[in-house]
Amino acid sequence: MCLVLALLLSAVAAACGKAGSPPTKGPATGELPVYQVAKGFQLPDSPTWRRARKRGHLVVGVKEDQPYLGEKNPATGTYAGFDIEIARMMAASLGFDPKTVRFVTIASANRETALQNGQIDFYVGTYTINALRKKLVGFAGPYYMAGQSLLVRRNDNRIHGPQDLDGKRVCSVAGSTPYQRMRKDYPKAVLVAYDTYSVCVDNLLTYQVDAVTTDDAILIGYAAKAPDELKVVGRPFSKEPYGIGVPRGDNALRFALDEALRAREKNGDWRRAYEATLGLSGVPVPTPPPIDRYPAT
Secondary structure, three states, rough: HHHHHHHHOOOOHOOOOOOOOOOOOOOOHHHHOOOOOOOOOOOOOHHHHHHHHOOOOOOEEEEEEEEEOOOEOOOOOOEEEEHHHHHOOOOHOOOOOOHHHHHOOOOOOHHHHHHHHOOOOEEEOOEEEOOHHHHOOEEEEEEEEEOEEEEEEEEOOOOHHHHOOOOOEEHHHOOOOOOOHHHOOOOOOOEEOOOOOOHHHHHHHOOOOOOOEEEEHHHHHHHHHOOEEEEEEOOOOOEEEEEEEEOOOHHHHHHHHHHHHHHHHOOOOHHHHHHEEEHHHOOOOOOOOOOOOOOOO
């Protein structure tokens, strides 16, 4: 399957990771920004920060199958993308060398549990801030504003937006905001759920589903890597503010990350990170969304 789809995508088989996924493509390490590490940084009121300082490194939950956002190279095991860069610059602001960050792939359905049980220190992976999730975890940011959209095959002219999905097989990730919105707002679509979007794209390329739905930033990445086979259609039909998930109640860490985001936006690191990652998909640099420093919980 990997070789067949690699040929379909006009990519060498050696570059093919998960079955059906467009091959890993992104910036070389030398093209990424270098983030200045805060010297003498202390955050004693944060139990999460204290544990990380004691172990000597941060553990950050991420995605591994989202082009230009969070993608794992199957050959090297390294992660790359805009979310990965956000995590690295936040580590630097918290006093940790970004090179020491340990990234852990966490599925969408397991994000809250991973934060609640201390498996990770924080999470950066296209994590939409919403009221329900705020009851379970804390959020710094947002650091990016996305919107739900649709990915279809290049030769499919039947689907132009969510209004065309009645009776169509639509794939998304179980537990994700886009999946929940489809189930609520577009009940006539036939929903198919998997743990990762790479499996959804695999099913789209092999004609097992008619569309993949999630945030436009994710879909644009897939389309940019396989432009002869995939396209994003219609306008975004939601607003998805991406936040950094932290353990609920660790307000010291949340507020420190809010301040770090402001500082990195101001000094140009945010823009440089975008240009080196998500900007490679061809989408111009947007204006960062306002940070929502909501009251302590």
